[in-house]
Structure formats: structure tokens, C-alpha cells
Amino acid sequence: MGGSFRQLWDNSKLIFGGKDSLRACTLVICSFLATTSLFLSGLSGCAAPKRVYRQPTAEAGAADRPIPDWDRTSDQYQTPGMQAASLALAQIGRPYRYGGENPSGFDCSGLVLYVYGLLDVSMPRTVSEQARMGLSVTTAEAHPGDLLFFRLNGSRISHVGVYAGGNVFVHAPSTGQAVEQESLTNTWWRERLVSVRRVIRN
DSSP: OHHHHHHHHHHHHHHHTTSOHHHHHHHHHHHHHHHTTOOOOOOOOSOOOOOOOOOOOOOTTGGGOOOOOOOTTSTGGGSHHHHHHHHHHTTTTOBBOTTOEETTEEOHHHHHHHHHHHTTOOOOSSHHHHTTSSEEEOGGGOOTTOEEEEOOSTTSOOEEEEEEETTEEEEOOSTTOBOEEEETTSHHHHTTEEEEEEOSOO
16 A cells, blocks of 8 residues: 555656645545545536447457556646546546546546546536536647547537547546546547537646
């Protein structure tokens, strides 16, 4: 346990560059509690719209797709967007839970709420409300930490993921699955992407 905590502390110093010890300490404590399953579950707010959709067939080699990596000593890695992407990637494997917004279980908008909350960014609870936050950018302009919004069924935006760079995003898919990384090179997802929003400045 001590080794895991030390690793989280070392990572936090790389992320924040030692410039904000209070925020680094907060991030370490939250991440450590989540990792050791000690994070207390809270009451969720308004649940995200219920989603029923068919998951795409896994692409060949998708399981071997590398998680985006950055030079953690660079100024770029220390941007809020990179921090958001790193926090989202850290939740991969957490179970999906409708209305969930902490490491015991996430739905898609709950994952966004949790990640941005660790960075002291206030976000609304539902996908439709989150889709109105920040500034609209093109897919080509997307930076790590930006939010990707999808229309999976009908005409309503119903799903959100956190962009991690390199065409990869992190999201909580649906009941029975877990937080995972997916790629915009997957035609199924690319065709359903309708909006990219930048809520935090890089």
C-alpha cells in the first residue's frame, strides 16, 4: 500500500510540477482512496439520460492499442487538459453504473463530473447540460481533456467521453461494461460524433 501511495505522490509532483502542493495532495488522496476501494460512495444527482445502443464490434488489434503517453516532465503535460485526460485514463476498468459518479461505478456523464471535479471545475450532471458547456472546437483542434459528444440513438446527444489525445477517448459505455478507451478511428464512433467542447483552457 505504501508503494502505491508513493507512486501516486510522485506522479502528482510530475503533473503539477511542485507548484501547487495543496492541489497535488488533494489529487493524491482522492486517487489513492479510489485505487484502494476506500472511496466513499455519495448520492448521485440527476442521472444521465438512459441509453440503449448497440456496441460496435471490436476492431482488430483494439485490445493492443496503446494508451496515449506524454512526457510528464514537459510543460504540456502539466496543462489542465492533460491532467483531466490522465485522471480519466486512471479510471479504466471501473464498472459502469447508471447514475454513478465515483470510482465504485460511473455512467458517462458521471465520469466527466468526477474527473473535472478533481480539478475544481464545476460541471452539470447530465449529458445534455454538459454539451452546452465551454467552447465548441473542431475534431482536428481537439486537445486532451476536451469533451466528445455523441448521438447514439435518435436526434438527441446521449453520450460523452473525455478526449485523451491520439484519437483516443475514455468513456463509460453501458450496463455490464467498464470504463474503457476507444478510438475515433473506429468508424462506428466517428460517424456518431457530433460535438467537441473545451471546458478547461490548456
